[in-house]
Every structure is written in C-alpha cells, then in structure tokens.
Amino acid sequence: MSYQLHGSTFESDEEGYITDISLWNEELADLIAQDEDIEMTDDHWEVVNFLREYYEEYQIAPAIRVLTKAIKKKLGPEKGNSGYLYELFPYGPAKQACKIAGLPKPTGCI
Amino acid sequence: MKGERKMLHTVNKSPYERNTLESCLRLAKAGSAILLIEDGVYAAIAGSAAADQVAARTDDFTFHVLGPDIEARGLADKQLIDGVAVVDYTGFVELVAEYDAVQSWL
Amino acid sequence: MNAEIATEFDTEGVQKNFMFVNRKAPYGSIYALEALEMVLISAAFEQNAVIAFIDDGVYQIVKGQDTKAAGMKNFSPTFGVIEMEKEDADEDPDIDMVWRIVVERDSMEQRGLTAEDFSIAVEVLDSAELADLMNAQDVVLSA
Numbered sequence: 001m002s003y004q005l006h007g008s009t010f011e012s013d014e015e016g017y018i019t020d021i022s023l024w025n026e027e028l029a030d031l032i033a034q035d036e037d038i039e040m041t042d043d044h045w046e047v048v049n050f051l052r053e054y055y056e057e058y059q060i061a062p063a064i065r066v067l068t069k070a071i072k073k074k075l076g077p078e079k080g081n082s083g084y085l086y087e088l089f090p091y092g093p094a095k096q097a098c099k100i101a102g103l104p105k106p107t108g109c110i
Numbered sequence: 111m112k113g114e115r116k117m118l119h120t121v122n123k124s125p126y127e128r129n130t131l132e133s134c135l136r137l138a139k140a141g142s143a144i145l146l147i148e149d150g151v152y153a154a155i156a157g158s159a160a161a162d163q164v165a166a167r168t169d170d171f172t173f174h175v176l177g178p179d180i181e182a183r184g185l186a187d188k189q190l191i192d193g194v195a196v197v198d199y200t201g202f203v204e205l206v207a208e209y210d211a212v213q214s215w216l
Numbered sequence: 217m218n219a220e221i222a223t224e225f226d227t228e229g230v231q232k233n234f235m236f237v238n239r240k241a242p243y244g245s246i247y248a249l250e251a252l253e254m255v256l257i258s259a260a261f262e263q264n265a266v267i268a269f270i271d272d273g274v275y276q277i278v279k280g281q282d283t284k285a286a287g288m289k290n291f292s293p294t295f296g297v298i299e300m301e302k303e304d305a306d307e308d309p310d311i312d313m314v315w316r317i318v319v320e321r322d323s324m325e326q327r328g329l330t331a332e333d334f335s336i337a338v339e340v341l342d343s344a345e346l347a348d349l350m351n352a353q354d355v356v357l358s359a
Contacts, residue, residue, distance in 0.1 A: 057296065058297050059289070059291060059294050060293075060297060062297075063260050065259070066297070069304060070300075115352060116351075117350070117351055136343050136347075137347050139347045142351070211353055212356065213237065213350065213356040215239075216239070216359065
C-alpha cells in the first residue's frame with residue numbers, strides 16, 4: 001500500500017502505517033485521516049501532536065491505556081478518557097491516531 | 111506463605127560459555143530445585159571444571175539433569191556429580207508442576 | 217494480536233506478581249527489546265511487576281546510548297515509559313498495581329557502574345534481597 005500526495009509516493013504497510021516515519025508531514029496526515037474517514041479538527045490535532053511528542057521522547061507509540069493516562073495528565077480528565085478519544089477516533093484511538101501521526105502501530109495492541 | 115514458596119530454576123547454557131549457571135547459583139534461594147537442560151547439562155559431569163560449582167551447593171539445592179540432553183551430547187557413559195538426579199521429560203514436567211514458579215536462566 | 221482470540225481469556229480482576237529478569241546487554245541480541253515489550257504489555261493488564269536488571273542486563277539502562285552511527289534503533293528512551301508506569305502506579309490512587317525497578321548491586325559494581333549511570337531511577341538490591349524477591353513471585357519471565 002501507499003499514499004499519493006502531490007505526485008510523491010509514501011509507502012505504507014498493509015494496514016496503512018507509513019513505513020518511513022521521517023517523511024511525515026501535516027498534509028500527509030490529512031490524507032491518511034481522509035482514508036480513515038476522519039475530518040481533522042483542532043481536537044484531533046491535539047491528540048496527533050501529543051502522540052508525535054510522546055514518540056519523540058520515548059521512541060514508542062503508546063498503547064491506548066497509556067495514551068489515555070498520559071493525555072489525562074497533560075490535557076485534563078475531560079480529554080483523558082476513552083469515551084472522548086473514541087469519539088475522535090472511532091476505530092481505536094491508539095491505532096488510528098498513530099497511523100495519522102505517521103507512527104508505527106502501538107505495541108500490545110489488542 | 112512467602113517463606114514456603116519454592117522455585118524451580120532451569121539452566122540451559124554451558125558453564126564454559128556463559129555465566130548463566132553462576133548467576134543461577136547466586137540468586138536462587140536455598141531450598142530451590144535446579145534442573146540442568148540443553149548445554150546446561152555439561153555442568154553435571156563429575157571431574158569437570160564446572161563440577162565443583164555444583165558439588166559445593168548440593169546441600170542448598172536439589173539438582174536434576176535432563177537425561178535426553180545428556181544422551182544427545184554423548185555423555186551417557188560419563189559419571190555425574192553425586193547428588194544430581196537424572197530425569198526424563200516426564201520428570202521435567204513433574205518438577206514444573208511441583209514447584210510454585212519457574213525461572214529459566216537463559 | 218487477533219481480537220477474537222484475546223477475548224477468550226478473561227483477565228478481569230486477575231492480578232499476579234510478575235518478575236521480569238533482564239540479563240542480556242541491549243544490542244547484541246533481540247532479548248532485551250522483546251523483554252521490554254513484554255513488560256509494557258503487562259502494564260496494560262495492571263499486573264504487579266518487578267523489573268530486574270542482572271548481569272549484562274544492567275547495560276540496558278545505561279544513559280547516553282546513541283545508536284545513530286551503528287544504524288540501529290535506540291530503544292533506551294523507552295525505559296522511560298517503565299519509569300513513568302511505576303510513578304503513576306505509586307502516585308495515582310486509581311491505579312491498583314505495584315511496580316519496582318531493581319538492579320543487583322554485584323552485577324552493577326562488577327561492571328564499574330553506579331546508580332548514577334542509569335537513565336532511570338532504580339532500587340539497588342543485594343543478591344540475597346533479590347533472591348528473596350524472586351522467590352516470592354507468581355511468575356518469573358526471563359530474557
């Protein structure tokens with residue numbers, strides 16, 4: 001699989017996670033989001049940016065439980081709960097948001 | 111309860127290649143069982159350099175060695191250290207069932 | 217993992233004491249990385265965990281690892297997740313699990329290291345203390 005953007009090809013695995021993390025940009029994120037039937041809002045970007053910062057620091061994509069907990073710490077309990085995150089990313093916040101953020105599939109993903 | 115718990119430790123590396131046996135002997139609690147498997151069985155041969163390490167601790171631990179791994183390595187005719195019991199695969203399973211937890215020293 | 221298979225196990229309310237024994241240096245084999253992933257997964261199930269670094273395993277958490285020139289992924293920052301899990305477990309009353317990160321003193325000192333050399337906060341234990349702790353576990357997983 002791959003994504004096409006302005007004549008460039010971005011390779012991805014069979015589930016749609018881009019293979020070269022360093023090639024990610026916000027336009028590509030929008031394109032991946034479209035593929036996932038998600039229209040990016042500021043709330044979506046907040047989570048996606050959070051994930052990218054988390055990955056930058058820990059070199060790993062967080063599992064949903066860790067994501068929820070970490071967001072609760074940083075953005076408060078009204079956002080750090082799975083209900084809110086599933087509203088934004090209905091097919092699994094960790095999985096879908098990581099894909100849009102250009103990160104690998106989270107470890108321990110069930 | 112805690113004091114009564116007993117562990118089985120398995121060691122599968124040759125004492126001449128790795129410090130696996132040494133670490134097991136340092137960190138297993140007295141009263142534990144130690145089962146030598148795969149290349150770990152070389153430590154059970156009497157008269158070898160590693161034998162002293164095992165022989166010195168037979169009061170602290172119950173030592174076992176896996177027979178099929180002894181035979182596979184052409185050691186069937188060798189003398190084993192006194193106090194080391196040979197078990198087959200069934201014996202291996204029985205040991206696992208008998209003890210509260212297993213630590214595999216790799 | 218396949219969701220259909222995973223749901224056949226009912227882990228609700230099951231909590232055991234796990235020890236993860238790390239005895240291998242970080243880049244020479246896949247053991248260290250695989251064990252780290254195992255620890256992270258156990259957090260998802262709110263299990264009690266002791267993460268122990270023994271023998272060459274103490275090299276896993278040495279700070280300042282830079283794998284760029286060697287062309288490998290540097291997974292040492294990921295140990296920060298373990299440290300964070302432990303802090304959350306200690307501080308958040310909603311999290312019902314106990315985590316400990318321990319290093320065997322002999323292993324550390326033999327290698328000329330001190331607790332200052334590690335990228336995460338650890339408890340340094342004598343061999344006898346570690347032996348007692350290991351013996352008290354329900355499950356010991358080793359790498």
